[in-house]
Amino acid sequence: MKLLDRVLHRQEPPSGEIARERLRLVLAHDRANISPGLLEVLKDEIIAVISRHVPIDPEGVQVTYTEGPRVHRLVADIPLRTERRAQRR
Amino acid sequence: MSARVITITSGKGGVGKTTVTANLGVALAMRGQRVVTIDADIGLRNLDVMLGLENRIVYDLVDVVEGRCRLRQALVRDKRLQELYLLPAAQTRDKSAVRAEDMVRVCNELRESFDFLLIDSPAGIEQGFRNAVAPADEVLIVTNPEVAAVRDADRVIGLIEAEGKGPAWLIINRLKPEMVRRGDMLDTSAVLELLAIDLIGIIPEDEAVIVAANTGRPVAFTDNSLAGRAFHHIARRLMGEEVPFAPLKEPGFLERIFRWMRSEGEEQR
Numbered sequence: 001m002k003l004l005d006r007v008l009h010r011q012e013p014p015s016g017e018i019a020r021e022r023l024r025l026v027l028a029h030d031r032a033n034i035s036p037g038l039l040e041v042l043k044d045e046i047i048a049v050i051s052r053h054v055p056i057d058p059e060g061v062q063v064t065y066t067e068g069p070r071v072h073r074l075v076a077d078i079p080l081r082t083e084r085r086a087q088r089r
Numbered sequence: 090m091s092a093r094v095i096t097i098t099s100g101k102g103g104v105g106k107t108t109v110t111a112n113l114g115v116a117l118a119m120r121g122q123r124v125v126t127i128d129a130d131i132g133l134r135n136l137d138v139m140l141g142l143e144n145r146i147v148y149d150l151v152d153v154v155e156g157r158c159r160l161r162q163a164l165v166r167d168k169r170l171q172e173l174y175l176l177p178a179a180q181t182r183d184k185s186a187v188r189a190e191d192m193v194r195v196c197n198e199l200r201e202s203f204d205f206l207l208i209d210s211p212a213g214i215e216q217g218f219r220n221a222v223a224p225a226d227e228v229l230i231v232t233n234p235e236v237a238a239v240r241d242a243d244r245v246i247g248l249i250e251a252e253g254k255g256p257a258w259l260i261i262n263r264l265k266p267e268m269v270r271r272g273d274m275l276d277t278s279a280v281l282e283l284l285a286i287d288l289i290g291i292i293p294e295d296e297a298v299i300v301a302a303n304t305g306r307p308v309a310f311t312d313n314s315l316a317g318r319a320f321h322h323i324a325r326r327l328m329g330e331e332v333p334f335a336p337l338k339e340p341g342f343l344e345r346i347f348r349w350m351r352s353e354g355e356e357q358r
């Protein structure tokens with residue numbers, strides 16, 4: 001019955017798997033003392049600073065925290081706003 | 090001869106610290122160890138009721154610290170076992186009545202006469218927790234296979250590492266094998282991977298634990314329950330024995346017979 005349920009309706013992974021994924025993220029943020037809210041603040045300030053010097057696409061900016069085996073990093077992905085014609089030359 | 094001081098802590102409340110402390114005390118004492126269980130949860134004492142010793146308390150930890158009695162007078166001896174004692178917490182005071190250095194001093198005084206001092210830490214990461222961890226040689230972190238308990242355990246592991254305490258081992262308490270099997274509970278490997286810490290025991294969810302709390306007779310006193318056996322496994326590991334992690338289900342009929350045949354001739358515990 002439960003198996004049938006799962007096959008027919010459930011798209012979601014079992015709740016144990018969801019717990020594991022949620023914990024992975026929560027622990028990473030707890031350990032670094034970097035909350036998702038702080039990442040938002042960082043993103044806004046990075047946008048403000050960089051766009052003073054270079055035209056960027058603020059919508060596309062992403063700041064993420066990743067935990068590696070040795071180094072934990074903040075990764076900022078900042079797409080520049082460029083004219084197509086300028087690229088072609 | 091100097092006792093090992095082991096603090097049982099968790100961060101989150103209600104995961105089973107006191108149950109673990111009481112049962113490890115019983116299991117170690119049944120194995121011939123001289124044990125003092127120390128209730129460091131000042132103001133919310135419970136280790137006494139878990140051990141069924143609540144009617145025998147005269148003095149407590151705060152009386153010792155404030156010099157109203159000698160340390161030996163405050164120790165309550167468990168008459169069911171040769172060498173199991175309780176140093177109760179005060180019920181009418183709060184955590185600020187004891188400082189970390191008081192705990193260290195009390196434990197140092199007990200070290201020479203015993204093999205194990207088991208400190209039952211209060212929940213949280215404030216003063217009471219710091220007091221409980223201050224004298225520790227080793228730390229047992231109790232968690233349940235659920236999000237909030239694992240998160241808090243991670244926090245506590247971080248604090249213990251930062252203080253240079255340890256080694257720390259993990260006890261996963263209240264695991265439900267049936268829920269793990271259908272994928273609705275974090276399994277042991279997931280918890281260990283998330284927390285990156287060594288495992289010393291897994292206690293299955295077991296109604297016998299509640300019955301034991303009702304009667305004040307910890308499950309480790311007998312061999313009749315899964316949880317009781319799991320506590321003895323941890324006690325043996327603490328004593329340096331290699332004990333494989335057993336499957337967490339009731340043995341079937343045939344398995345019981347095999348087990349009985351194997352145990353014949355062996356020394357009974």
